Amino acid sequence: MEKVTINSVAKYAGVSKKTVSRVLNNEPNVSPATREKVEAAFKELDYRPNPIARGLAHNRSFIIGCLYDNPSKSYITRVQSGALEACQKYNYNLLIHPCELRGEELIDNVASLLSTSRLDGIVLTPPFSDQPELVAFLKQKQIPYARVAPVTLDDESISIRSNDTQAAYQITNLLLELGHKRIAFIKGHPDHSVTEARFAGYKQALKEHQIDVDLEIVAEGNFSYHSGEDSARRILNHAKPPSAVFASNDYMAAAVLKVASQLSISVPEQLSIVGFDNAPIARHIWPGLTTIAQPVEEMTYTAVSKLVEKINTSDIDIYYETFPGKLITRESTAALKTK
Amino acid sequence: MEKVTINSVAKYAGVSKKTVSRVLNNEPNVSPATREKVEAAFKELDYRPNPIARGLAHNRSFIIGCLYDNPSKSYITRVQSGALEACQKYNYNLLIHPCELRGEELIDNVASLLSTSRLDGIVLTPPFSDQPELVAFLKQKQIPYARVAPVTLDDESISIRSNDTQAAYQITNLLLELGHKRIAFIKGHPDHSVTEARFAGYKQALKEHQIDVDLEIVAEGNFSYHSGEDSARRILNHAKPPSAVFASNDYMAAAVLKVASQLSISVPEQLSIVGFDNAPIARHIWPGLTTIAQPVEEMTYTAVSKLVEKINTSDIDIYYETFPGKLITRESTAALKTK
DNA sequence: CTGAAAGCGCTTACAG
DNA sequence: CTGAAAGCGCTTACAG
Numbered sequence: 001m002e003k004v005t006i007n008s009v010a011k012y013a014g015v016s017k018k019t020v021s022r023v024l025n026n027e028p029n030v031s032p033a034t035r036e037k038v039e040a041a042f043k044e045l046d047y048r049p050n051p052i053a054r055g056l057a058h059n060r061s062f063i064i065g066c067l068y069d070n071p072s073k074s075y076i077t078r079v080q081s082g083a084l085e086a087c088q089k090y091n092y093n094l095l096i097h098p099c100e101l102r103g104e105e106l107i108d109n110v111a112s113l114l115s116t117s118r119l120d121g122i123v124l125t126p127p128f129s130d131q132p133e134l135v136a137f138l139k140q141k142q143i144p145y146a147r148v149a150p151v152t153l154d155d156e157s158i159s160i161r162s163n164d165t166q167a168a169y170q171i172t173n174l175l176l177e178l179g180h181k182r183i184a185f186i187k188g189h190p191d192h193s194v195t196e197a198r199f200a201g202y203k204q205a206l207k208e209h210q211i212d213v214d215l216e217i218v219a220e221g222n223f224s225y226h227s228g229e230d231s232a233r234r235i236l237n238h239a240k241p242p243s244a245v246f247a248s249n250d251y252m253a254a255a256v257l258k259v260a261s262q263l264s265i266s267v268p269e270q271l272s273i274v275g276f277d278n279a280p281i282a283r284h285i286w287p288g289l290t291t292i293a294q295p296v297e298e299m300t301y302t303a304v305s306k307l308v309e310k311i312n313t314s315d316i317d318i319y320y321e322t323f324p325g326k327l328i329t330r331e332s333t334a335a336l337k338t339k
Numbered sequence: 340m341e342k343v344t345i346n347s348v349a350k351y352a353g354v355s356k357k358t359v360s361r362v363l364n365n366e367p368n369v370s371p372a373t374r375e376k377v378e379a380a381f382k383e384l385d386y387r388p389n390p391i392a393r394g395l396a397h398n399r400s401f402i403i404g405c406l407y408d409n410p411s412k413s414y415i416t417r418v419q420s421g422a423l424e425a426c427q428k429y430n431y432n433l434l435i436h437p438c439e440l441r442g443e444e445l446i447d448n449v450a451s452l453l454s455t456s457r458l459d460g461i462v463l464t465p466p467f468s469d470q471p472e473l474v475a476f477l478k479q480k481q482i483p484y485a486r487v488a489p490v491t492l493d494d495e496s497i498s499i500r501s502n503d504t505q506a507a508y509q510i511t512n513l514l515l516e517l518g519h520k521r522i523a524f525i526k527g528h529p530d531h532s533v534t535e536a537r538f539a540g541y542k543q544a545l546k547e548h549q550i551d552v553d554l555e556i557v558a559e560g561n562f563s564y565h566s567g568e569d570s571a572r573r574i575l576n577h578a579k580p581p582s583a584v585f586a587s588n589d590y591m592a593a594a595v596l597k598v599a600s601q602l603s604i605s606v607p608e609q610l611s612i613v614g615f616d617n618a619p620i621a622r623h624i625w626p627g628l629t630t631i632a633q634p635v636e637e638m639t640y641t642a643v644s645k646l647v648e649k650i651n652t653s654d655i656d657i658y659y660e661t662f663p664g665k666l667i668t669r670e671s672t673a674a675l676k677t678k
Numbered sequence: 679c680t681g682a683a684a685g686c687g688c689t690t691a692c693a694g
Numbered sequence: 695c696t697g698a699a700a701g702c703g704c705t706t707a708c709a710g
Contacts, residue, residue, distance in 0.1 A: 049687085050688070051455065053395055091455075116430075388704075
């Protein structure tokens, strides 16, 4: 089987390879008859343009890099799935690049990634979306980038945002409406900007109900199951324990449930628990967790799509869009029993 | 900032670009002095060879594709992590490609992936590792491939195997040694070859203890949490319920735990549960699951490493290696209480 | 040990 | 509307 290149097609169709290239790229200035001939040749020979050759001629790789450092495997998978779908639509490839936010030389790491793999653009997922040095570096290097779920704004990038404060407000309100007045909170990792955003929503809801935040039942977690466990032990053993716990993600909420079981506190009868993210674990434990679902796939899909459009047309400069979260009610929450 | 190419380096070092290329590729026949000069130029100019140009000249992409269709996000993440590490070692890129085993045109899908992305090799993860049509197709197309955790053998490929039968035997034995005699089993997805392998280990252990397999407490799951739930309902409501359940993966085992809670069957006092895989959920639920851990990262790392070596040297034809699983004991298992 | 030439499969100017 | 030439940044033969 011969290798079929643009030359074979040109010969077969009886035109120059430039004309083939024109048809390939949907350029104008090709007579319909010629176009047809060439397209027939494509089919006949089962021609697939060589992306590497295209890349070299264009000085482009047609590769988008995806940066992440996230303890949640399900989150990563969802990010990848959305990014992949967008890449496929535009005939790009996706290069996944897990790396540590606090790694010694994040910038060097990314710089090396860029020059080694010749990425055409890069999509930043939390916590990188709000990493000022990294963002500044990309800006300076003029590498197109898009940010998924950033909290900060930016004057010239693509930002696909969620509204974590609003969602946290909403789920806290759910607890308040169920009659809970003493609601503990477990914060996420301080490096993630959503951590403060979610806390802000919690505080706002309490405030509107004239409840003061009691820092004794606010714990510093870091999104890991383990940190949730530690936090839960502290909170549930408090002299004046809460009747509800809002953990900043579902892993930590699952850990609260574990500690509650160990302490023979029944959920939701004696303790309501809510999480955040609607990770698989939220429905894989019993009772299932009331939580907030965010459209992570769609957000990433949009981010990568806009990024590629920016690369291809340089039309887009700024693009903002906000995707709301959705409250999911399961069995881990119940009305406060009046004594 | 000028683009620095092999030409700039050649000029800077005062040699031909062929010589630069030789140094780059660690070819012999370069005098130490020349080599030093060129290497100094690399450093000085911060030269990074353009992989796309290399690819075109070599007619290679330096990309390895990773095929998967697996419901477990944590498994996928582990596979990716191992594959990525191996790729980085050899300066390859990894292209992830989720796709459906039962998709209408799996072969077309993969064929299109291969010709579009010009993969240099492909790593098959379960359930693709044992998909005969796909394997035959790759063989016929002469695409180098490696298989992770296949059950079947193969006359000319790289196969990185686990020993699921042995591990299942071992964990069943644990239950037997705890005094359990009536042990239910929940099978995995029929498309995954490990499903039968794990079942075989279970049967073997029972046989050695002179216990007959009772198909009434063997359920057909499919690795999903949901299927675990259905299976558990059926099994635990049996007229003569088991004192232990062996689920073929941890998601299903977690579902058994949920159903047990709902039926007020306490674990492990009244029911022991074991899973398989040591997925994160195994330690994120309470009680934690006794299970089998497999070195998925190392397995995939080895598979991809050997694959790349095969591509680069064509020395390797066949490579087999088996990685044993490891029993992890947590709180979901206890000795059977004698009445 | 070193280099000039041709080529990988495409595209970008430039002509006509 | 179409094509011949030169080039993208590297490598593979081939000379010397």
